[in-house]
Amino acid sequence: MEEKPFHCMFDQGISCTLNIRNIDAEIDSTVAFQCEIDPLPYNAVITWVYRPKVHQMNGIKWLPLYANARRLTQHNQRFVVDYSGYNEQIKKYLSILTIHQLKLSDEGLYMCKSNQFQSEASLFNLTISPSMRILPKDGVIELDDIQRPINLSCTVRELSMHTIDPLRIKWYHNNREIPNSHLTENLSIHTNQATLILDIHHLSFNDSGLFKCVYDNGKASKHVRLYYTSAGK
Known part of the structure; x- marks a missing residue:
């Protein structure tokens, strides 16, 4: 997670410079921002605010989301503060903002700050990226029988x-691009979704290794590793 300096201005006219944490998350997924603040008085308030990424508008203000665990808006039910309070283990106040079922409109800056002058704010820059799913699953697939077929689909x-x-979706095997003759293309009714299926008709030991699906030169990528168990050797 990359950090960059960011200049901010609070409502009271207080100016500051923060390190911004850049976070990339897939559309429809869940993301959580964790904010840690040094010990505060018992009556301190930790506030989450949001500034949407709207290129057409200048000077857009911060929109309130939460004060401690109290919701300040009814328009974003997908936004939840899972925890807000003092954490004995880290000796700091901890607040975690979770956003479910991410949408493109959620892109923007999220800031966590207290109402105490001496405390520092935490800033998160959220970017939404295309989603990718591999079936039957990503990660590792164990094979105990050669010669059987297997299909790997990348949506x-x-x-x-x-x-x-769809031409920007590629399958690779051990870092080598797989030719189109081994692939089946399946376009969704919706133009913003496509599936590329890799058909392996007769598995052999040479088919073990890393299979990687890459979209648009790395805008999204996931992999699955095939390997044979001792039973199949």
């Missing part, structure tokens, strides 16, 4: 405002 869903180009 990519672009952001709602973008049309997907």
Whole structure:
């Protein structure tokens, strides 16, 4: 997670410079921001605010989300503060903001700060990326029988405002691109989703290793590793 300096201005006219944490998350997924603040008085208030990423608007203000665990808006039910309070283990106040079922409109800056002058704010820059799913699963698949067929499907869903180009989805085996003759293309009714299926008709030991699906030169990627157990050797 990359950090960059960011200049901020609070409502009281207080100016500051923060380190911004850049976070990339897939559309429809869940993301959590963890804010740690040095010990505060018992009556301190920790506030979460949000500034949407709207290129067409200048000077857009921070929108309130939470004060401690109290919701300040009814428009974002997907936004939840899972915990807000003093953590004995780290000796700091901890507040965790979780956003479920991410949408493109959730892109922007999220800031956690207290109402105490001496405390520092935490800033998170959220970017939403296309989602990718591999079936039957990503990670590791154990094989105990050669010669049987297997299908690996890679489904990519672009952001709602973008049309997907299925030619930008590629399958690789041990870092080598797999030719189109081994692949089946399946376009969704919705133009922002496409699936590329890898058909392996007769598995052999040479088919073990890393299979990686890559979309748009790395905009999204996931992998699955095939390996044979001792029973199949």
